[in-house]
Amino acid sequence: MFRSTVTTATRRVCLTSFVRGTAITKPIRSYSLLPRTPSTLHRRTTPTFVWRRYESSGANPSAKSCPSCGAPLPTNLPACPSCFEIQPLPQDASLYEIMEIPEDVRFDVDEDLLKRNFRQIQRVIHPDKWSSKGPGAYELAAEMSSRVNKAYKTLLNPYTRAEYLLQKEGLEISESDGVQDPELITEILELRMAVEEAESQEDVDEIRAENADNIKVVIDNISTYVEGGNWEAVKRETIKLKYMQGIDAAAEAWPNTANNH
Numbered sequence: 001m002f003r004s005t006v007t008t009a010t011r012r013v014c015l016t017s018f019v020r021g022t023a024i025t026k027p028i029r030s031y032s033l034l035p036r037t038p039s040t041l042h043r044r045t046t047p048t049f050v051w052r053r054y055e056s057s058g059a060n061p062s063a064k065s066c067p068s069c070g071a072p073l074p075t076n077l078p079a080c081p082s083c084f085e086i087q088p089l090p091q092d093a094s095l096y097e098i099m100e101i102p103e104d105v106r107f108d109v110d111e112d113l114l115k116r117n118f119r120q121i122q123r124v125i126h127p128d129k130w131s132s133k134g135p136g137a138y139e140l141a142a143e144m145s146s147r148v149n150k151a152y153k154t155l156l157n158p159y160t161r162a163e164y165l166l167q168k169e170g171l172e173i174s175e176s177d178g179v180q181d182p183e184l185i186t187e188i189l190e191l192r193m194a195v196e197e198a199e200s201q202e203d204v205d206e207i208r209a210e211n212a213d214n215i216k217v218v219i220d221n222i223s224t225y226v227e228g229g230n231w232e233a234v235k236r237e238t239i240k241l242k243y244m245q246g247i248d249a250a251a252e253a254w255p256n257t258a259n260n261h
């Protein structure tokens with residue numbers, strides 16, 4: 001009766017083990033290969049959470065449940081708010097996987113979805129909720145929470161999102177990487193000076209609006225180049241975006257950043 005439920009793979013393992021003289025009498029469960037902290041080692045009795053990977057075609061729609069109590073999981077994280085089983089977040093988890101954002105080879109992120117997921121995830125893994133839930137639980141939740149914050153912020157801002165995608169492709173933006181196009185350099189410098197010399201909020205708003213139009217064009221370009229896998233062009237546009245965001249930040253902080261105040 002028991003044998004009929006054993007999978008072919010398990011049966012093969014059993015056979016091999018039998019040949020070696022170490023017959024296994026029950027199916028093998030998969031356990032995490034991640035290093036465990038000593039405090040959680042002794043209580044590890046449940047199988048690990050299945051980490052949801054996102055395929056290029058979009059989110060994996062299969063529902064997930066807690067390996068400990070079977071309750072449906074509200075997030076993609078290895079943390080169950082029903083029985084308070086919590087396990088380390090895989091070190092190589094992508095920011096998209098953490099935030100449950102479909103990781104197509106696309107740049108555009110649904111901001112509303114990102115914000116919604118962030119609120120939901122933080123509700124589940126707020127460290128205070130886990131402080132009395134067994135040894136190591138608070139630390140795991142705190143570590144998870146901090147990685148979720150970082151993932152959220154990185155994906156929300158188009159510049160850091162592009163920088164992250166570039167890093168994944170092995171391309172870093174360094175301090176010495178500047179804008180190459182002389183015309184654009186002039187435009188950026190002019191806008192920068194215009195902010196510093198602005199005399200009214202109206203002036204500043206006008207500069208911000210012009211800059212926002214430029215930002216929109218650059219973001220569209222990044223999106224197109226990401227889609228086409230043209231990473232050198234993505235890098236070039238991302239550097240532009242950095243300067244344009246700098247202008248926007250200066251305009252937002254006006255009059256504190258202005259020279260004449």
Ligand SMILES: [Zn+2]
Pocket residue numbers: 066067068069070071080081082083084085
């Ligand atoms: Zn559970």
